[in-house]
Amino acid sequence: MKWVMAILVTLFIGCNNLLASNEEQYIVYVVNQDIHTDFLMPKNQIMDSVLKSLKIFSNYTYIEIGWGDAEYYMSDEFDLIIAAKALITLTGSVLRMESFKNKFEQIIPRYNFVIELKLSREQYLSFLNYINNSLAKNIKNQYVIPKTANNGDVRFFRSGLTYTIMHTCNSWTANAIRASGLEFPTCMMLMAEQIYREVLKFGVIVKPPDPNIW
Numbered sequence: 001m002k003w004v005m006a007i008l009v010t011l012f013i014g015c016n017n018l019l020a021s022n023e024e025q026y027i028v029y030v031v032n033q034d035i036h037t038d039f040l041m042p043k044n045q046i047m048d049s050v051l052k053s054l055k056i057f058s059n060y061t062y063i064e065i066g067w068g069d070a071e072y073y074m075s076d077e078f079d080l081i082i083a084a085k086a087l088i089t090l091t092g093s094v095l096r097m098e099s100f101k102n103k104f105e106q107i108i109p110r111y112n113f114v115i116e117l118k119l120s121r122e123q124y125l126s127f128l129n130y131i132n133n134s135l136a137k138n139i140k141n142q143y144v145i146p147k148t149a150n151n152g153d154v155r156f157f158r159s160g161l162t163y164t165i166m167h168t169c170n171s172w173t174a175n176a177i178r179a180s181g182l183e184f185p186t187c188m189m190l191m192a193e194q195i196y197r198e199v200l201k202f203g204v205i206v207k208p209p210d211p212n213i214w
Helices: 002-021 045-050 052-056 070-074 080-088 104-110 121-133 169-179 192-199
Strands: 025-033 036-042 062-069 093-100 113-120 147-149 154-159 204-207
Touching (some): 036 169, 045 121, 052 154, 113 121, 113 192, 121 169, 169 192
Antiparallel strands (some): 062 093
């Protein structure tokens, strides 16, 4: 009788492991450019259904999404005065979305680092909802797009969140990861280096940071 129970337990554990290994997973890449950490995600039906804002893009393979101070993020070149102003004044905020038609290996050279996260369907939905809730709409329930660039491949969407010296673009990244259900720290997560060190606990390095940049 004991050996029968042992076989049943083994089969039960094996089935559970098989189900766990077959669980649907969704990839989110945490990427870095300059001081910003953003998200890069392959196109899929769930993302398109949650993020209605993506309907403005067509025929893309990947989408990059990041959040930041409106004036600084939408400026064409780095400006120290605008960067300082972003930290001490309230100029509003935007989500920057850029669509790519390229293959993954053609996109990643633009980033200083790339970390792959694998999320369950439930985690992925929570993550996408956080991004969606970061978008603002006008009284007509329409997204507000204050700037378009790169022949329409880049769009800046108005956000209702407040950018401050204590809540930067990297704070938003940390909050988005935390919203997925991962035990990711959010307190004082202000720098890209901090995001990198913490996200390594949950993800896999696709492209390590350039030591000459940091």
